[in-house]
Amino acid sequence: MSTSRHFLIAITVAAGAGLLTFHFANAHSGATGVVKERMEMMKSMGNSMKELAAMVRGKQEYDAGRVRAIAASMQGHAKMIPAMFPKGSNKMPSEAKETIWSDPAGFASSAKALANYAGKLAGAADNQDASKAAIGDLGKTCKSCHTGYRLKKQ
Amino acid sequence: MKRVFWIVAISLAGLVGGYFLVIPRLGQAGDVSIDDTIAGDTKRGAYVATAAGCYTCHTDDKGKGEPFAGGRALKTPFGTIHVPNITPDKETGIGGWSLLEFKRALTAGVAPNGTHYYPAFPYTSYASMTDQDTADLKSYFDALDPVSRETGPPELFWPVSDRSFVGVWKLLNAPRKPIDADTGPAGAQISRGGYLVEVLGHCGACHTQRSRLGGFTGPPLGGNTRGPGGGKVPGLRALGRKWSADDIASYLSDGMTPDGDFVGGEMAHVIDHSTGKMSETDRAAIAAYLVGLAEDG
Numbered sequence: 001m002s003t004s005r006h007f008l009i010a011i012t013v014a015a016g017a018g019l020l021t022f023h024f025a026n027a028h029s030g031a032t033g034v035v036k037e038r039m040e041m042m043k044s045m046g047n048s049m050k051e052l053a054a055m056v057r058g059k060q061e062y063d064a065g066r067v068r069a070i071a072a073s074m075q076g077h078a079k080m081i082p083a084m085f086p087k088g089s090n091k092m093p094s095e096a097k098e099t100i101w102s103d104p105a106g107f108a109s110s111a112k113a114l115a116n117y118a119g120k121l122a123g124a125a126d127n128q129d130a131s132k133a134a135i136g137d138l139g140k141t142c143k144s145c146h147t148g149y150r151l152k153k154q
Numbered sequence: 155m156k157r158v159f160w161i162v163a164i165s166l167a168g169l170v171g172g173y174f175l176v177i178p179r180l181g182q183a184g185d186v187s188i189d190d191t192i193a194g195d196t197k198r199g200a201y202v203a204t205a206a207g208c209y210t211c212h213t214d215d216k217g218k219g220e221p222f223a224g225g226r227a228l229k230t231p232f233g234t235i236h237v238p239n240i241t242p243d244k245e246t247g248i249g250g251w252s253l254l255e256f257k258r259a260l261t262a263g264v265a266p267n268g269t270h271y272y273p274a275f276p277y278t279s280y281a282s283m284t285d286q287d288t289a290d291l292k293s294y295f296d297a298l299d300p301v302s303r304e305t306g307p308p309e310l311f312w313p314v315s316d317r318s319f320v321g322v323w324k325l326l327n328a329p330r331k332p333i334d335a336d337t338g339p340a341g342a343q344i345s346r347g348g349y350l351v352e353v354l355g356h357c358g359a360c361h362t363q364r365s366r367l368g369g370f371t372g373p374p375l376g377g378n379t380r381g382p383g384g385g386k387v388p389g390l391r392a393l394g395r396k397w398s399a400d401d402i403a404s405y406l407s408d409g410m411t412p413d414g415d416f417v418g419g420e421m422a423h424v425i426d427h428s429t430g431k432m433s434e435t436d437r438a439a440i441a442a443y444l445v446g447l448a449e450d451g
């Protein structure tokens with residue numbers, strides 16, 4: 001092969017490698033389909049928890065109506081969780097741990113717990129103390145599921 | 155030919171000699187001593203155990219084992235280690251150990267029978283534990299109910315399976331220097347935080363880059379691509395630039411990041427059994443120390 005041919009091949013490979021690196025460089029970007037959907041859903045639940053925590057810590061004014069709305073939204077999301085993890089959907093950039101599929105009963109039960117605690121929060125919204133406890137329980141559920149079923153690879 | 159013979163013979167003699175005469179002397183920590191009249195306090199010892207995170211490794215949570223009775227199958231890149239029983243059972247636990255034996259195990263990684271512990275046990279971090287904390291911790295374990303549970307030998311491939319080679323590992327990865335008290339205005343708080351992070355909390359055991367041989371190759375707390383369970387462990391040196399001390403202290407209490415995300419994996423166990431059970435002052439001290447690291451760059 002001629003030198004210019006070599007050069008062309010090298011440039012193409014380098015460009016390809018560069019594009020791939022860029023593609024995988026960011027956890028969420030590069031995600032498509034159901035992986036992207038569920039990442040966005042989890043992020044939205046994170047934003048909800050952030051707001052709830054701010055109310056508990058007094059950084060934001062406590063608003064029972066808002067708490068009820070957040071709780072209802074989280075309950076809706078929680079019910080969708082199992083269906084958003086179809087088999088084979090844990091390729092990069094997914095942070096899904098393979099235990100989701102080797103222990104589907106445990107995973108489903110974690111999602112159900114989330115729905116239950118969100119429901120409890122909705123019911124407790126008018127009582128700030130009960131609501132505080134319910135928000136704590138909600139956080140523990142997030143942590144517990146992430147312990148068994150999430151693995152940050154990046 | 156004669157020359158080759160002699161080169162091979164002398165090399166072999168060197169290797170064999172080294173194995174039997176030099177290697178057993180490495181990392182033996184014969185200079186470890188302790189005043190055995192120190193009175194240990196069981197209640198303080200319980201807190202030391204919490205800060206040092208003993209529960210998570212020494213309890214078989216999966217198999218619903220008794221606390222501190224060992225049996226957890228710890229997967230490492232070198233094979234599986236069955237974590238020992240540290241209840242005061244005389245046959246299967248650490249019952250009957252002297253305070254000096256306990257200190258040598260914790261701070262130098264040497265068993266009462268003189269063999270090395272594998273550095274899955276973070277003795278390079280515990281090396282700077284105070285004698286009082288050591289005595290308190292022993293008091294706490296001595297006061298537990300003895301549980302009879304035999305934990306099997308480790309399942310590691312050769313040459314890792316030969317404990318003598320851990321002496322070489324120790325030579326290459328000498329324990330960190332003791333933490334010096336900072337005498338600045340926030341000094342008292344920062345030095346407690348440094349002790350909790352670098353010594354008892356042994357955060358560097360996961361958060362510092364490891365080589366394939368399990369040695370420490372990166373800057374302390376600079377992040378580790380070879381984390382337990384195969385995950386990537388983030389660096390903590392720059393954490394204070396993105397999180398406030400309050401954010402850090404709060405995370406150590408309930409596992410929530412400033413984004414509303416919740417930690418998973420091994421860190422969740424740290425929060426559940428260690429930092430989440432510590433005092434607010436101590437969590438604040440840890441946070442102050444980490445923020446200080448970020449300020450130092």
